[in-house]
Amino acid sequence: FTLVIVNLKSEANYRARPFSTGFGISPIDNMAAEVNLLGELEFSDWVTSLDCHPSEEIFVSGLINGEMFLCKRCSVDVSQSESGNSREDVPWNKTELPAHSGSCRVTRFSKDGQSIYSSSRDRSLSVLDVESQRVVRRIHGVHASPVYSMHVTANHKVVTGDDGGHVKFWDMRQDKCVSELKENSDFISDFATSSDRSILLFTSGDGTLSCCDLRKKSLLEKSDQCESELLCVEIVKGETKVVVGDGEGVIGLYTWNLWGDVTDRFTGHPQSVDCMVKVSPSVVCTGCMDGSVRACQILPNRILTEIGSHGDGLPVSNVAIFSGDENNVRLVSSAEHGVRLWSLNDALRKSLKRLSLDSHSSDSSEEEEKKRTKKKKTKKISTKIKRKRNKHTSSEKGNTAFFSDL
Numbered sequence: 444f445t446l447v448i449v450n451l452k453s454e455a456n457y458r459a460r461p462f463s464t465g466f467g468i469s470p471i472d473n474m475a476a477e478v479n480l481l482g483e484l485e486f487s488d489w490v491t492s493l494d495c496h497p498s499e500e501i502f503v504s505g506l507i508n509g510e511m512f513l514c515k516r517c518s519v520d521v522s523q524s525e526s527g528n529s530r531e532d533v534p535w536n537k538t539e540l541p542a543h544s545g546s547c548r549v550t551r552f553s554k555d556g557q558s559i560y561s562s563s564r565d566r567s568l569s570v571l572d573v574e575s576q577r578v579v580r581r582i583h584g585v586h587a588s589p590v591y592s593m594h595v596t597a598n599h600k601v602v603t604g605d606d607g608g609h610v611k612f613w614d615m616r617q618d619k620c621v622s623e624l625k626e627n628s629d630f631i632s633d634f635a636t637s638s639d640r641s642i643l644l645f646t647s648g649d650g651t652l653s654c655c656d657l658r659k660k661s662l663l664e665k666s667d668q669c670e671s672e673l674l675c676v677e678i679v680k681g682e683t684k685v686v687v688g689d690g691e692g693v694i695g696l697y698t699w700n701l702w703g704d705v706t707d708r709f710t711g712h713p714q715s716v717d718c719m720v721k722v723s724p725s726v727v728c729t730g731c732m733d734g735s736v737r738a739c740q741i742l743p744n745r746i747l748t749e750i751g752s753h754g755d756g757l758p759v760s761n762v763a764i765f766s767g768d769e770n771n772v773r774l775v776s777s778a779e780h781g782v783r784l785w786s787l788n789d790a791l792r793k794s795l796k797r798l799s800l801d802s803h804s805s806d807s808s809e810e811e812e813k814k815r816t817k818k819k820k821t822k823k824i825s826t827k828i829k830r831k832r833n834k835h836t837s838s839e840k841g842n843t844a845f846f847s848d849l
Contacts, residue, residue, distance in 0.1 A: 484784075486780050493550070543569070549561065567583050601613045604630070688717070728764070
């Protein structure tokens with residue numbers, strides 16, 4: 444028996460599992476338990492990167508062997524729909540894209556969804572046209588160390604972070620780096636930008652959160668060093684709070700413009716929070732090393748529900764969300780060779796309804812308690828008044844009896 448420990452971003456000591464189920468949606472085990480699970484796609488190697496199209500139900504995946512796949516749902520006509528085929532039963536088209544020579548570290552759609560940016564261990568940065576499915580340009584040697592993370596700030600504008608803590612800003616129209624920062628001592632794990640695209644936040648394996656002026660490409664502030672590495676970041680609560688996931692399973696909360704230290708800590712994950720995606724201004728979905736995908740509410744901090752699990756303790760390395768239909772929120776997550784598709788609506792609706800009922804019950808209990816307390820106080824006051832009156836009456840009677848003998 445051999446135990447192999449794998450770093451999801453490193454290819455050392457990795458042994459590929461034989462391809463088993465082929466392309467397409469595999470049968471779901473224990474569907475009754477996984478009520479939120481819509482389907483699963485199996486790949487021939489470890490899925491290292493995942494991203495969803497900004498407006499369509501399409502996602503791109505990158506594998507540890509350098510392969511890339513564009514996955515899109517087959518279209519459904521009215522006759523199929525009337526015959527009883529639900530949207531969840533429809534298979535996915537998987538198209539293989541031009542591969543990298545090294546493992547595909549990160550893949551990202553452009554803001555308009557017309558291009559895919561990708562980078563690999565060979566330290567190259569590629570731009571692929573979605574319609575023609577061809578690489579239109581490729582830049583070699585973009586970093587001294589392999590790229591670890593990437594973020595698209597605008598069309599043709601990309602930010603990359605490498606294993607050594609180096610951040611670079613790219614204008615893909617010129618195919619060149621326009622600025623760079625070297626403020627961290629360990630890998631750059633994740634990025635997030637403000638809605639007006641003026642502020643760039645990024646987390647690092649050295650345990651810090653950095654705030655950068657995206658227009659000037661300069662560092663504004665850097666947080667104190669946390670006890671654990673920071674692995675993911677999202678901006679929530681109308682850009683008043685920032686949440687980060689760390690290697691100990693804690694979600695740290697920063698207040699906007701107060702970057703020195705966390706203002707709150709949200710515990711509850713049994714192992715490291717490896718990835719995170721925002722679902723709403725106050726809800727994020729997390730991927731944990733224990734293999735589970737959870738929906739978490741921010742302020743008040745609580746785990747709303749467990750969306751589902753990849754099973755066998757497989758660490759969830761990527762989570763992404765389809766943003767096309769607000770009434771039908773769907774999430775994709777990857778662990779090892781599998782990508783699973785989840786429906787969030789029922790899970791979140793039930794959780795929020797339960798919380799609402801609990802809150803209403805709590806409010807009712809508090810109201811009843813207040814009424815009881817008020818009643819007790821009123822009773823005490825009336826008893827005191829009664830005693831005073833009795834005392835006063837008895838005193839008057841005593842005085843009358845005394846004077847009657849004179």
